[in-house]
Amino acid sequence: MKQQLTANEIRESFKRFFESKGHQIVPSAPMVIKDDPTLMFTNAGMNQWKDIILGTRDPEPRRRADSQKCLRVSGKHNDLEEVGHDTYHHTMFEMLGNWSFGDYFKEGAIDMAWEYLVDVIGLDPNDLYVTVFEGSKEENLERDDEAAQYWAKHVPADHIINGNKHDNFWEMGDTGPCGPCSEIHLDSRTPEEKAKVPGRELVNKDDPQVIEIWNLVFMQFNRKADGSLEKLSMNVIDTGMGFERLVRALQGKHSNYDTDIFQPIIREISRLSGIEYGKEEKTDVAMLLAHLLYESGYCQVFISHKLRLTTPCRHHTN
Numbered sequence: 001m002k003q004q005l006t007a008n009e010i011r012e013s014f015k016r017f018f019e020s021k022g023h024q025i026v027p028s029a030p031m032v033i034k035d036d037p038t039l040m041f042t043n044a045g046m047n048q049w050k051d052i053i054l055g056t057r058d059p060e061p062r063r064r065a066d067s068q069k070c071l072r073v074s075g076k077h078n079d080l081e082e083v084g085h086d087t088y089h090h091t092m093f094e095m096l097g098n099w100s101f102g103d104y105f106k107e108g109a110i111d112m113a114w115e116y117l118v119d120v121i122g123l124d125p126n127d128l129y130v131t132v133f134e135g136s137k138e139e140n141l142e143r144d145d146e147a148a149q150y151w152a153k154h155v156p157a158d159h160i161i162n163g164n165k166h167d168n169f170w171e172m173g174d175t176g177p178c179g180p181c182s183e184i185h186l187d188s189r190t191p192e193e194k195a196k197v198p199g200r201e202l203v204n205k206d207d208p209q210v211i212e213i214w215n216l217v218f219m220q221f222n223r224k225a226d227g228s229l230e231k232l233s234m235n236v237i238d239t240g241m242g243f244e245r246l247v248r249a250l251q252g253k254h255s256n257y258d259t260d261i262f263q264p265i266i267r268e269i270s271r272l273s274g275i276e277y278g279k280e281e282k283t284d285v286a287m288l289l290a291h292l293l294y295e296s297g298y299c300q301v302f303i304s305h306k307l308r309l310t311t312p313c314r315h316h317t318n
């Protein structure tokens with residue numbers, strides 16, 4: 001039986017794969033942004049490359065890869081209502097990404113993503129579904145037939161799904177770099193569940209076992225203040241894969257929180273609070289929310305109106 005990879009080994013495998021494809025491995029940018037007045041926190045991997053994407057900074061080297069620590073607590077792409085209540089959303093998380101600044105574009109990004117997921121880490125191709133931008137009449141944008149054509153090399157037609165502007169046209173804010181995207185979704189349900197309902201019917205339907213793991217963004221435009229789109233000076237590949245979701249898939253778990261990323265923290269919170277994890281939904285949710293406080297050095301666990309547990313953080317380490 002193949003030995004299960006740890007989270008650190010999975011992160012390293014991603015970096016080594018893209019290094020073998022000519023990418024320079026770069027460090028994660030700080031989560032607290034110091035040189036961009038438009039953002040307080042790094043909320044996407046592309047933040048540190050914004051000047052390159054807009055053509056105001058040297059793009060060399062044109063191929064890069066990283067694991068970016070992100071924080072989403074406000075703005076367009078936060079998931080605060082879901083965090084702790086579902087199995088796969090977080091406020092603080094890592095985004096595995098590969099970048100191309102005027103080098104390879106849609107075909108290269110799609111081929112490399114497929115090679116890594118299927119050939120390198122061994123996900124079952126039958127469990128993978130992809131989405132492509134269906135187009136937008138109001139923006140005068142056509143369906144992304146090009147991306148669909150490249151995906152057709154790897155997956156059958158019924159695994160390629162049209163996605164609307166909300167899901168398949170990526171933009172971080174009201175202005176700035178943007179473009180159509182192609183999401184890769186993984187169906188982790190049991191064989192019995194898959195036989196009852198095809199995975200394609202559950203893509204982007206909030207099923208906790210059919211989730212997006214990787215988004216390939218094809219940056220082609222800059223959204224201006226008046227809402228119009230202008231072409232970027234070069235095409236840019238900006239991909240983001242949920243590290244925690246990938247680890248969950250490879251470790252055979254049905255929740256991100258059951259992986260070796262979160263379990264050491266959850267076990268410590270359980271020890272400090274004297275409450276067993278996995279026994280009651282209400283206290284489980286409290287623990288999942290508390291792990292964020294614990295990472296920050298604030299070990300206060302609010303279980304309900306009637307019970308508040310406060311423990312000094314003498315065991316906390318960064």
